[in-house]
Amino acid sequence: MSEAQVSQAPRTAPGARSGSFGRGLGAWLAQERVFRLIPFVAVEVIFVLVIIIPFLLTIYISFLKWRANRPFEQAYLSGFGNYQAVLTDPGFWSALGRTFYFAGAAVTLELALGFVLAMLVARTVRGKAAYITILLVPMMIVPVVVGYNFTMLYIDSGPINQLLAPFTQAMGLDPRIRWLSDPVAAQWAVILADVWQWTSLTFLIFLSGFSALPRQLVNAARVMGASAWQIFWRVELPLLRPAIVIAVVIRAMEALKIFDPVVLLTAGGPGTSSQSIAFYLWEQVWVFNKFSFGAAASIILLVIFAVLIFFGIWLLVRSSAAVGRERAA
Amino acid sequence: MAQIDLKDVVKRFGPHLAVKGVNLQVRDGEFLIMVGPSGCGKTTTLNMISGLERPTSGEIAIGGRVVNELEPGERGLGMVFQDLALFPHLTVYENIAFGLRVKKVPQAELDQRVRAAAEAMHIASLLAKRPAQCSGGESQRVALARTIVTNPSVFLMDEPLSSLDAKLRVDMRTELKRLHERLKSTFVYVTHDQAEAMTMADRIVVMSKGVIEQVGGPLDIYRKPASQFVAGFFGTPTMNFLAGEIDARDGTLAFASRSLREPLGDALPPSLAGRSIVLGVRSEHVEVGRGETPGRVQLIEPLGNESLVFFEFGGDAPLVAKVDAETRLRPGDNLTFGFNPAGYHVFDAASGARLN
Missing domain, CATH: 2.40.50.140 (Nucleic acid-binding proteins)
Structure with a gap:
């Protein structure tokens, strides 16, 4: 069979099968003014279906009095009742405060560790690719697996306590730290698991920052007699500012939604001592069936986080604009 | 006194021999230009004088003192880089002051020296600006002011004019030559542009493939090239x-x-x-x-x-x-x-x- 025959076959087939309507639709879609709109329409449809409609529904539900274990027909409008209930619930505020505490501690540690690791790896010559690969592994592991692994690491006679035993004993403490059942230790169990998993990301951001540092600037500082310490503080750190802001913004946004390690390690316990706001929300809705209460709480959170994210993006734009100006020449 | 002596200097990067045993004496107060095509070893030689690269073997002495083991900052030299290497996050003032700040020069003296250097390079009006706000020629002057402020006895320059447009480049040549006349320091200048070498140098070192082909005054090199390579490179x-x-x-x-x-x-x-x-x-x-x-x-x-x-x-x-x-x-x-x-x-x- 010649090539011409092969290429002709599919061209005639669809028209023949779907008839004149199919051919008409195809021709209409192929018009320049229609065709270029197709991707936009597709995106807009998805946007409306998965974001706008659920969002409007959430707002609607937040004004209802409705529990999921009762028929929806019995739901009735209750004005701002749910909002009042959320804002006066001490559990909501303590979960929110604890989330900021988790995020603050975790992000600070992730930034510090990621920075130091990136600095060391950036200066490594031999085996660089191997170090980078190993250090990126935690980020690629499924959070459920991370949580499961950490429950085993945290058991009373587990490896973490064994490793810490010389220090805890030296300080006269009980070496059997109850990572998952002591209120304070449980909070740190959650924080440390998050740090272990997400230091990879800050490491990656800082590594790209370090590799983008112009070598000549460091050389210029060396010729002028600056010590390694002075080069770090006066040249490298200021030039890494955009990378630092990006890492803070990205990690803070994520850490405020912390959920997986809480569910997997402590289930918010003991009591509510390690509940994050995401866990609180989930529990209210899916355990206590308080759908309308949960809807109101998520709208309130949306407003709080939107303000924070706006502030974060403002910081990001400002610092990248500053760098853009500086590199313009 | 800032005579520079290179004795059998060799630099090897892995299997690649970049500089193959260079012997050279740069006289005190001389404007010496190293010229050659890309990859001839001229910048590597300059970096070994500055201390940014360590020679694989051989000896480098500045002012009679062997500097092989000294850090770049301890060699008492100033350097202007190809892309100028101005610190983008610092103002022109702080760029010029950098070398004095890291040496902990008292504030009053620092201020006076920065202003004098800026004055000398005609950039006093730019002190509050950032490097990105300066034109190509202005940035060039900032880089020079930053170098002269520390009073180095040796100036090293690595193709400092290559980023300028043709007209400005010719103007800056005159300016550099004037600066050399005024400071009477030793200048070692690297370029691949034979016209720059001809116009500014007291002596020219022509390098090719890691070896020195010829050392001589600009006219000697033009009139009596030592090899076909030098003859083809100049003129x-x-x-x-x-x-x-x-x-x-x-x-x-x-x-x-x-x-x-x-x-x-x-x-x-x-x-x-x-x-x-x-x-x-x-x-x-x-x-x-x-x-x-x-x-x-x-x-x-x-x-x-x-x-x-x-x-x-x-x-x-x-x-x-x-x-x-x-x-x-x-x-x-x-x-x-x-x-x-x-x-x-x-x-x-x-x-x-x-x-x-």
């Missing part, structure tokens, strides 16, 4: 090269190729008879309308004060001659030409070494 347009051999048939030595036979005079020893050579003749020593050899014009390039005529004559490559700007020659015209024997450069065809 615009590039020197004409004719491959052939030395013929001694009539008792005198002559250059002979398939299409030409030119007597060489008595500048060469008779023992060279039969040797394969390359005859080099600069365009100003090709005399159009003088001799008897016929040629045909391919191209005319007017330069304003004179014109270049490219013509073919039956040889391997066309020749180029400098002629009067008012020439009536047009592409396709026939001409006759001869050479001025005073401008002959005879090189060994195999080694490229000068024979006359």
Whole structure:
């Protein structure tokens, strides 16, 4: 069979099968003014279906009095009742405060560790690719697996306590730290698991920052007699500012939604001592069936986080604009 | 005192030998320019003087003191980099002050020295600006001010003018030469631009493939290039090269190729008879309308004060001659030409070494 025959076959087939309507639709879609709109329409449809409609529904539900274990027909409008209930619930505020505490501690540690690791790896010559690969592994592991692994690491006679035993004993403490059942230790169990998993990301951001540092600037500082310490503080750190802001913004946004390690390690316990706001929300809705209460709480959170994210993006734009100006020449 | 001595300096990057045993003395207060094509080892040599690279073997001394083991900052030198390397996050003032700040110079003295350096480079009005807000020429001056503020006895410059446009580059050449006159420090300057080397240098070091081809004053190098490489590197347009051999048939030595036979005079020893050579003749020593050899014009390039005529004559490559700007020659015209024997450069065809 010649090539011409092969290429002709599919061209005639669809028209023949779907008839004149199919051919008409195809021709209409192929018009320049229609065709270029197709991707936009597709995106807009998805946007409306998965974001706008659920969002409007959430707002609607937040004004209802409705529990999921009762028929929806019995739901009735209750004005701002749910909002009042959320804002006066001490559990909501303590979960929110604890989330900021988790995020603050975790992000600070992730930034510090990621920075130091990136600095060391950036200066490594031999085996660089191997170090980078190993250090990126935690980020690629499924959070459920991370949580499961950490429950085993945290058991009373587990490896973490064994490793810490010389220090805890030296300080006269009980070496059997109850990572998952002591209120304070449980909070740190959650924080440390998050740090272990997400230091990879800050490491990656800082590594790209370090590799983008112009070598000549460091050389210029060396010729002028600056010590390694002075080069770090006066040249490298200021030039890494955009990378630092990006890492803070990205990690803070994520850490405020912390959920997986809480569910997997402590289930918010003991009591509510390690509940994050995401866990609180989930529990209210899916355990206590308080759908309308949960809807109101998520709208309130949306407003709080939107303000924070706006502030974060403002910081990001400002610092990248500053760098853009500086590199313009 | 800031004489620089390089003794058998070798630099190896893995299997690649970048600098193959360089011996060089830079005199105190001299403006020395290292020139050569990319990858010839000139920047590596400069970086070894600055201390940014350590020599694999050999010895480097500045002012009589061996500096091999000293950090760049301990060598008492100033450096201007190819991309200037101004700190983008610091103002012009802080850029100039950087070298004094890291040495913990008292604030009052620092301020006075920064302002004096800025004054000297005519950038006093820019002190509050960031490098990104400065033009190319201004940035250049900031980089120079940052270097002179620490009073180094040696200035190292790594193609500092390469990022400027042609006009500014020519202006900055004059400025650099003036700066050298004023400071009387030792300048070591690296460039791949032979015109920069010719115009500024007291002495030129021509490098190729990690070795020094020739050291000499600009005119020496132009008039008496030590090798075919140096001859081809200096001068615009590039020197004409004719491959052939030395013929001694009539008792005198002559250059002979398939299409030409030119007597060489008595500048060469008779023992060279039969040797394969390359005859080099600069365009100003090709005399159009003088001799008897016929040629045909391919191209005319007017330069304003004179014109270049490219013509073919039956040889391997066309020749180029400098002629009067008012020439009536047009592409396709026939001409006759001869050479001025005073401008002959005879090189060994195999080694490229000068024979006359």
